[in-house]
Amino acid sequence: MVEMNGSKALFEALNAEGVKHIFGIPGGSVIPIYDALFDEKKIVHILTRHEQGAAHAADGYARASGKPGVCLTTSGPGATNLTTGILNAYMDNSPVVAISGQVTSSAIGTDAFQEADMLSLMLPITKHNFIIHKVKDLPAIVKTAFDVATAGRPGPVHIDIPKNTQNEKADLKIPATVKHEKVLKMQPTPGEIGRAIEMLAHARQPVIYAGGGVVWSNASPELVALAEMVQTPVVTSLLGKGVIPEDHPLALGMLGMHGRMVANLAVTECDLLFAVGVRFSDRATGDIRHFAPKAKIIHIDIDPVEIGKTIRVDHQIVADAKLALKGIIAGLKSHVQRGRTSEWVKRAEKLRKELAPRTDYDEVPTKPQRAIKEIMSVLSGDAIITTEVGQCQMWAAHFCEIKNPRHFISSGGLGTMGFGFPAAMGAKVACPKNPVINIAGDGSFLMNSQELATVVENEINVVSCILNNRYLGMVKQWQDLFYQKRRSGVGLGKVPDFVKLAEAYGAWGGRASKPSEIAPKLKEALASGKPAVLDIPIDPDENVLPMVPAGGRLDEPILT
Amino acid sequence: MKNRIFSILCQNIPGVMMRITRDFTRRQINLDSITVGVEPSGLARIILMFRADDHMAEFMQKVLTRLEPIIKVDVIDPEEGVVRVVALIKTKKLAGDEHWKVVEKIERAGGKIVDSSGGAILAELSGDNEEVENIINALGREIVTEVARSGRVYISKKIG
Numbered sequence: 196m197v198e199m200n201g202s203k204a205l206f207e208a209l210n211a212e213g214v215k216h217i218f219g220i221p222g223g224s225v226i227p228i229y230d231a232l233f234d235e236k237k238i239v240h241i242l243t244r245h246e247q248g249a250a251h252a253a254d255g256y257a258r259a260s261g262k263p264g265v266c267l268t269t270s271g272p273g274a275t276n277l278t279t280g281i282l283n284a285y286m287d288n289s290p291v292v293a294i295s296g297q298v299t300s301s302a303i304g305t306d307a308f309q310e311a312d313m314l315s316l317m318l319p320i321t322k323h324n325f326i327i328h329k330v331k332d333l334p335a336i337v338k339t340a341f342d343v344a345t346a347g348r349p350g351p352v353h354i355d356i357p358k359n360t361q362n363e364k365a366d367l368k369i370p371a372t373v374k375h376e377k378v379l380k381m382q383p384t385p386g387e388i389g390r391a392i393e394m395l396a397h398a399r400q401p402v403i404y405a406g407g408g409v410v411w412s413n414a415s416p417e418l419v420a421l422a423e424m425v426q427t428p429v430v431t432s433l434l435g436k437g438v439i440p441e442d443h444p445l446a447l448g449m450l451g452m453h454g455r456m457v458a459n460l461a462v463t464e465c466d467l468l469f470a471v472g473v474r475f476s477d478r479a480t481g482d483i484r485h486f487a488p489k490a491k492i493i494h495i496d497i498d499p500v501e502i503g504k505t506i507r508v509d510h511q512i513v514a515d516a517k518l519a520l521k522g523i524i525a526g527l528k529s530h531v532q533r534g535r536t537s538e539w540v541k542r543a544e545k546l547r548k549e550l551a552p553r554t555d556y557d558e559v560p561t562k563p564q565r566a567i568k569e570i571m572s573v574l575s576g577d578a579i580i581t582t583e584v585g586q587c588q589m590w591a592a593h594f595c596e597i598k599n600p601r602h603f604i605s606s607g608g609l610g611t612m613g614f615g616f617p618a619a620m621g622a623k624v625a626c627p628k629n630p631v632i633n634i635a636g637d638g639s640f641l642m643n644s645q646e647l648a649t650v651v652e653n654e655i656n657v658v659s660c661i662l663n664n665r666y667l668g669m670v671k672q673w674q675d676l677f678y679q680k681r682r683s684g685v686g687l688g689k690v691p692d693f694v695k696l697a698e699a700y701g702a703w704g705g706r707a708s709k710p711s712e713i714a715p716k717l718k719e720a721l722a723s724g725k726p727a728v729l730d731i732p733i734d735p736d737e738n739v740l741p742m743v744p745a746g747g748r749l750d751e752p753i754l755t
Numbered sequence: 756m757k758n759r760i761f762s763i764l765c766q767n768i769p770g771v772m773m774r775i776t777r778d779f780t781r782r783q784i785n786l787d788s789i790t791v792g793v794e795p796s797g798l799a800r801i802i803l804m805f806r807a808d809d810h811m812a813e814f815m816q817k818v819l820t821r822l823e824p825i826i827k828v829d830v831i832d833p834e835e836g837v838v839r840v841v842a843l844i845k846t847k848k849l850a851g852d853e854h855w856k857v858v859e860k861i862e863r864a865g866g867k868i869v870d871s872s873g874g875a876i877l878a879e880l881s882g883d884n885e886e887v888e889n890i891i892n893a894l895g896r897e898i899v900t901e902v903a904r905s906g907r908v909y910i911s912k913k914i915g
């Protein structure tokens with residue numbers, strides 16, 4: 196036991212968790228914590244220019260590294276500015292630990308200056324949240340917060356710390372462990388495994404559908420091993436991109452509204468859908484009544500809530516994805532392996548080639564499909580791609596061939612414009628050796644472009660490639676396709692000049708006005724030794740196609 | 756849609772009820788009854804009653820079980836335990852014959868007269884929800900002027 200105040204204890208606790216970086220902005224109700232930060236030797240604080248940027252950065256950090264990302268704000272507006280970022284992390288199961296100062300306990304409820312009821316505001320958008328009124332509770336609560344954020348299905352946790360707690364002194368010790376009343380079922384049972392093996396062995400046209408749960412349980416090697424063992428094609432969700440290298444012969448790519456045709460057809464035709472670490476999002480399934488209509492469905496997930504939520508399941512395994520896949524692989528080895536008619540795999544491979552989307556456009560302004568192809572031509576498998584939201588995101592999802600898990604970071608569940616750039620910043624801080632590229636839309640980029648100051652000041656050299664169509668393109672696409680081209684509220688006009696915007700912050704700025712300029716310019720940007728913005732004017736009328744309309748059938752996409 | 760009863764074991768800390776109720780509100784489920792008590796262990800026991808189809812009931816059980824402060828959610832089959840509500844009722848001022856008739860009705864239905872010093876009768880009723888409802892209806896709205904009713908309380912018949 197050592198006597199210390201709550202602020203000092205907070206840093207002791209964060210150090211005990213192995214925290215290396217914090218993204219944040221100070222203010223009146225969090226000054227004691229920033230005062231303790233002044234003496235902190237091991238943890239680096241990165242001052243963002245908006246708290247939403249801090250939350251997304253912590254989220255990007257967590258997704259790239261697999262370790263919790265941490266952000267810190269003051270009370271009131273500082274804390275409320277976190278909320279979009281926290282919900283974003285919640286929807287995509289990212290372990291963010293968010294900490295906010297709060298007005299003094301005795302003032303809570305009096306509408307004190309910069310008081311916001313964060314316990315209520317954060318409650319529905321976190322996995323769990325706390326307020327610490329007594330300093331003696333702080334060490335155990337911080338420990339619990341990290342445990343909750345990372346255990347089972349990960350998710351964000353918010354800790355509200357009133358100023359009195361930050362200042363209060365007590366004899367404190369950071370506990371190595373805390374007791375949890377809840378027990379998580381991580382291990383599959385032999386019965387669960389056995390039945391899955393039977394179903395796999397009997398399937399003639401199986402498909403594996405893998406998602407973010409495979410990423411979070413680090414089960415990518417097992418997933419690929421299983422796919423190869425049973426010669427089964429793999430489709431992924433948006434958040435599952437990279438769990439199997441997308442150039443693998445069995446990888447059919449992303450499914451869903453803007454998925455690959457071959458992935459959507461394979462799911463429609465399969466007789467067994469082996470779903471692991473996915474939640475059957477409506478953007479992935481389309482019309483649920485016609486989703487995998489011929490298939491028996493196996494669903495593996497750590498969170499029982501997801502099983503049977505929107506879709507009927509024939510066999511469920513509530514378990515960690517890695518443990519479940521390991522169990523199935525071990526069981527398959529001893530199981531008499533029937534030679535699977537490889538007709539199905541051959542057909543999938545053939546369709547994959549036939550339905551491969553076109554990228555060889557030469558037009559000026561550049562077609563976005565070509566733009567992504569050029570961007571990817573410069574990068575190798577270690578590059579981490581983040582995306583903004585809209586058409587840019589779906590082009591990235593459709594055309595970026597991702598080879599590794601945690602190398603495609605995108606706002607899936609919430610679809611948050613402004614996520615990609617600060618997330619790239621977080622990813623780069625977590626993985627300084629990897630090139631980090633944010634594939635952005637012009638609209639989205641402006642939602643958190645103030646973080647250009649952060650990346651320049653902190654030498655966080657990420658590159659934003661802006662697919663610049665001067666439109667809120669995805670909304671425009673819906674208006675064009677479903678609202679008789681009545682383009683309402685979607686034109687973004689002529690400003691800003693993104694090159695000048697970058698330069699105003701001291702970043703590298705460049706423009707690639709035709710397809711052949713993209714690769715050389717991107718190389719220049721990467722070699723500049725600075726954060727960079729590459730403006731790529733694209734065809735403003737290009738749509739993301741094929742597209743399955745909301746609630747439509749996966750096998751009935753709009754093609755033109 | 757059927758009546759559902761959940762018996763929830765949870766930490767006895769502020770905010771748990773809010774976490775629970777919002778999960779119902781968001782899915783447009785009305786809670787018909789809520790009762791909270793503290794167990795000898797120091798944990799809280801919440802009994803909830805609501806209407807939902809089988810799918811939603813199973814889903815809600817999983818949703819609630821996922822909440823950090825919640826340790827266990829048991830789905831109660833009323834047949835396997837005892838479910839009671841307690842109601843306190845007040846009548847209008849009654850005199851003479853009418854007074855005695857009402858007292859008799861209440862007592863015959865198993866109710867207990869708590870007070871009648873001011874001329875009105877205060878009585879305590881208990882039973883399953885329907886029984887209590889029936890007694891009140893039998894007395895009639897012109898007689899009964901006020902009803903204070905508890906939520907459902909439940910205890911299982913299981914031993915140990």
Ligand SMILES: Cc1ncc(C[n+]2csc(CCOP(=O)(O)OP(=O)(O)O)c2C)c(N)n1
Pocket residue numbers: 583584585586587588610611612613635636637638639640662664666667668669670
């Ligand atoms: C914060 C937020 N506001 C609004 C939307 C709705 N929305 C979805 S895509 C989109 C357009 C995005 O425009 P841009 O970033 O330029 O990308 P584009 O679709 O043009 O590639 C909008 C407004 C959203 N997803 N997020």
Ligand SMILES: [Mg+2]
Pocket residue numbers: 636637638662663664665666667668
């Ligand atoms: Mg745009």
